[in-house]
Structures are given as structure tokens and as C-alpha cells.
Amino acid sequence: MCPTHRICGVTVLLCGVGVAWAQRPPHEVLSENKQFVVQIEAGRPGRAGRSCQATLLERAEKDERGRMVWERPLVNDVAPAIVCVRNDGRTVVTLDEYRRGGARNALVIYGPDGELLRHFLLPDLLRKDDWSHVRVDRRSLVWLDKARYGFDEPDNQFVIALAWGPKVRIDLKTLRVTRGDMPTPDEGVATIPAAILALLARPPEREGDQAIGEHLDGLKELTPDEQHRAAEIAANVGAQSPAERADTLAEATTQPAPGESPANAATQAAETAAATPSADQPTMTAAPEPAAEPPQAVVAAEPVVPPQNSALAAVADMMPPAPNPAQKVDYVTWLNQQVAPEGADASRIYTEASGELTPFPGGDELLVAAERGDVAALQSPELGAWLAANRGVLEKFSAASQLQSLMQKYASPDGSLIGVQLPNLGNLRKLAKLSIVDGRRAAAEGRPDEAAARYLDVMAAGAQAGRGMTMIEHLVGVATQSLSANALLDLQAGAPAGTLDYVGLAAEAEAAAQPPRAPVEGLQGERAMFLDSAQRLWDVDPQSGQPVLNVEWGRQLFENSGIAQDGVSFDAIAGQLAQAGFGPTVAEANTFYDAMTEAMALPYPEAAPRLAEISQLASSDRTVNPMVRTFIPALDRYMFVRTRGEAARRAAVLVTNLNAYRQQTGDYPSSLDALGSRDFVRDPFTNQPFAYRRDGNSFTLYSLGGNGTDEGGVHDARGETNDVVFWPRPK
16 A cells, blocks of 8 residues: 655655565555556566566456556566556556666656656666665665655656655656756766676666667766766666667767777577588598698688588688688687677676685685585585675676676787687686575575575576687586586575575576577687687798798697697607698698588587597597697587586576476476477477476476486486486485
């Protein structure tokens, strides 16, 4: 009910007093006079998910349900945190996003027919002096705690009296904000603290908000004049429709920082269709014949021309350029173009957090036990003191995990791809383990929501790492997400009934648990590393125009980089390379990479044996070119480890959705068909639904593992010989 109350001398219908976000999203909200009711059906964002739905009903004594006034989807990802209904039913105001607070949809106004009248971001409502009172709580921006809000019907306003004193009034006729006792902002959103900015710039679940995140992030690099102009834009776009808003902000694209190129839109990972190699495709051969004399001054290798209707054609836009010993191709720049980040970059925040990380003072055994969830280890004084010392680090990690990109740029001291440094991967793993331990302790102390938030931070950070163009980034991302997946499954197994909102958690898990970049795309990064090394291994004789071996660089590559074969001198290697020649070496490598690309696009049961065959041939004596033998990766093992991690990621999301289904319907489904065809329903080892069966009031869920056969749920944690059981949790 909305009682009458006086706020700052104004009589309003008080819809409520702000508190920390609720355990459940609102379901039914009445107007103060009880004549109107809004019914909210929470959304399930993600692939094939449903949007948040609202229905406004006018109640009548003889009609229990009431007359429907309007029905529409709301702008919220899951649900608004707060809903206020005016007594005449002509205005509905929603505040915040469930579990996100002011980080999304701070204030939205709907009109008499349910039409969207105005959509305010938090920077539209707050001023410079307000930001010090806004609190970051994991993924949420808390600004309404202990605030009072409601309709001032005589003045046709919606009023928010903030806990620290100022009041925000929204004129419901002009749909504009008035802050009578507050100064006009001088720097607007440029004054927002970094941790808050990180949440405001978080990648959206809905199309159309991306420009807002990019706009906010760009303010960090602007001059004061540009910041003032950007603040004006942020204030004005709130009156526009979502489409107009995106267009306006897109036109206000900010300039890059000095010395940087404008970021391109990140290439989206595409699902590639399985394709059977055609008869006219090149096949792998034994050792190449000695190179023929190359044409004078023509030394660039031929680019790869993919066959039509093949996996190669699907990634044609991501094929690296052909190498050229005469004019070295800048493959580092090419690699950066493939992963140009969207929106804000998390690299700086991860680096800061890692630098502030206090090392664990206890032994490794205690820390490992805590990571596994051992209660005694989690309750130890040493662990408690360590987590308390790193509280600020945890909050920075949480903020960074919500951003789109882990690393803004690949960098190499010598300009080579093989010299590219990936400094944030080690930092990310340390921070992820800290977050997991903090979540385990929260779960042990009866705070499951806090535990879930920590685990989802780790899941999102793993997705960031997996967006890179190198296979090591993919594997780090998969391993990080596996940590989160197992912790999230353990949380659901141990949480007392009724303590978790599975509907909200399922939506958050789907948003956080994004898969790594497609394997065939990462393979092109590995191909580029080979091509770059090949063009550096050969120079061009200025007199003859022919490629000649760069012995000095080759010795460094094969001996100092740790990839030389044991017992083989570089002199012998150099002789083989000189005999093979630049052109045939590149051609042979491209043949292998083409074959691996085609194989990796197949479902795992078909891809695994094909990749094993390719790896065996690449390392055999039949392939005498040491460059090819050294660089071609063993992709059969990579695919197995990646698929095993992918199974854990999907299973964690699937179990959460199954628990959400039970919470909504009262029981688990009889089959996985009830959850549709979303990717998390399918076992990546078989490309078929996970093995699932109802067991009384519970269920059993497992993957068939690497052998692809159903052993009836016989658990093998490594996934090599039997099934991988996810539920019930293996002992």
C-alpha cells in the first residue's frame, strides 16, 4: 500500500522506502487506492529467453481478475526492483533493475496505454555531489537505500527524497528532471567514480544500449570541454526512444586516446557448419620437394583461398594475410583488429587489483582446501584475515568482470606474434581463486546470494579471457569458468530450500556464462603466429630478390624460445629449412591449418579422431620440415580439454534452470525438452541433450564424456573413460 506522507514539505503518495535489493522480483503491485494492480512476470535474458512482461489491471468488485488496461514487455532484463502505480492508473514508474540497482534502468515511466514515455539512466538523475553516496554492491549500484519515493499527485510529479538530503522531482507532464535545491552539473558523468562507471558501462543484454556503454567509457579520455558536451548529450538522450537514443550516442563517438587507433567492433564468434571435405580440397602430403628457384623479387606467399561451402569459407574474413619476407606483415596489428573491444576495457582494473592483492599468509594446503569448500579451512582465522585484507581487491575484480574486454591490446617487445605477452591471464586466475574462496566462505556462513554473485563474477571473467585469439586464452577462460561452474553447482546442492531465487539466478548465470570464442577462429590466431615466424625466419637478398634464411633469428626462435627439439642442433634444423624454402614451408603449414579448420568445425565425436590423425601426421617423420613439426599444435587434446570445460559451463547453467523450473512449477520437468533447444541443454561431447532422468524429488544429470558412450552415470572426473556426473554432486 502507498500511504500519504510528507516529503520535504510536499504531500505525496509514498510507494515505499528504499532498502537493499529484495530476494524476489516484484510480482504484483497495487496502487494506493487499490484500484489498479501491475502484475510482473520476470524475464529470462539470453539466447531464446523471454523478456520481462507486465500487465496493468483495473480491479472491480465483481471481477476478481479485473479489466486489462494494457499489457507489454518492460525494458528490464529480469524485472524492475521497484514498481509504483498512480491512483488513476495513467502512470506506472519503475525504479532500478532487479539485482542491478541503478546500474540499469534507474527510472522508467510508462503512460496510460503502457507506452514508454521516458527512460532515465542514473547519470540523468544524480549530480556531482551525489556520487559519493552511491554504493557498489557486487553488480548493483545502490542509491535508493532509505530513500522515499512516490507520486505528488497535485503537482503531477514523481518525487524521490534521497537519504542524504536532496530530492529528485520528475515532472510527469514534461517528463523532465528538476532538482530545485541542487546546482547545475559542471562535469556531468565525467565525475562518476571508476568503479561506478564500470557498472554503468557494463555490456547490456538488450540491443540498443551498447552505444551508452561506449559513450560512458569514452568520457575517461575527453578534455574538459568534450566532457561538458558529453554530459549534455547524456542529459538529452533520456527523452528519446531507445532507437533515437542509440543513434544520438552513435553520432557522438568520442576520439581515441593519443597514439591509438579507433576500436573496431569486435568480430562475433560464429557457429560454423559441419562440412565434409570435398574431393578437390588439398590433402596433407609427406615431406615437400626441395624448393624451386623463386621468381625474382616476388617473395610474398600466396594467400589462402578457401573452398566454397566449407568451414574455411565461414572464417574467410578472419584469415590472416599472407606473409612477406621483403615487407614484413604486422601480424600484431592484425591480431588486435580481430579482438577490438566493445565498450570499456577491464585490463587496467585487473592490473590494479592484482597489484593490491595481499598474498595468502598460510600454507598452500589450507588454501587449496578452502578452494574445494572445506568448512574447517574456510572458518580458519588465517583465511578470514586474508579475505578481509583483500575486500577492495574483490570489489575491483567484480567491477572488472562486468566489462566487455579483458585486454585492450596485444603487445610484443620485438613486434613478433610469438613474443606477444598476455600478462592479465595469470592475474585473472589469482583473482578468480580469491573470488571463489570468498564465495565458498559466504556459502558456509549462510549467505548464498553473496556466494552466487562471487561465482558469477568468475564465470564472466572466464568469458572475457576466452574471447581472445590465442588458444592459451581459450584454455584459461575454460578453466576459469570450470572453477565457477563447480562452485555454483555445489552452492545449489548445499543451499537450504527457499534461500535462493533460482529464477533470477538462472537469468544472471546465462548472461555471465558466455562461451569462449569459436575454436576455428582461435586457430587462425595460431596460423598467424606460424606465418609471422616464417616471414621473420627468412629475409630477402637485395641482389637476387630471393628469400634467404635468417640464421640469427632462427637460432633465437628454436633455442631461446624453448621450442627446439631435444638432441637436434640448430645447424641441422637450418639445413632442413634452407632445403625446404620459404614458399613450400608456408604452403605445407597452410595445408595443415586448413585441414584442422575443417576438422574443428565438426561436432566433437567427428572432430576428435580427425584432429588426432592430423596431430600424429604433423609430428611424424613423414613431415620433415622442422618448422611445421614444431608449430602445429596437438589440437585433439586441446579440443578434449575445451569440450570438458564447456560441458561444466553448460551443466551449471542447466541445473540452475532446472531448479528455476521447479521453483516456478513445483516440480522438475520430465525431460529436458521443457527447456527448449538452448545451447546449455546439449552435451558438447555428443551434440545431443545431456543424459537426464527424474529421480523422485530430484534428478540425475551427466555428460557422456570423451568416449561418447552412456555408462549409466558412472562418474569419471577426467571425462576420459566414463561419464561426467554433474547432479547429484559426486562425492
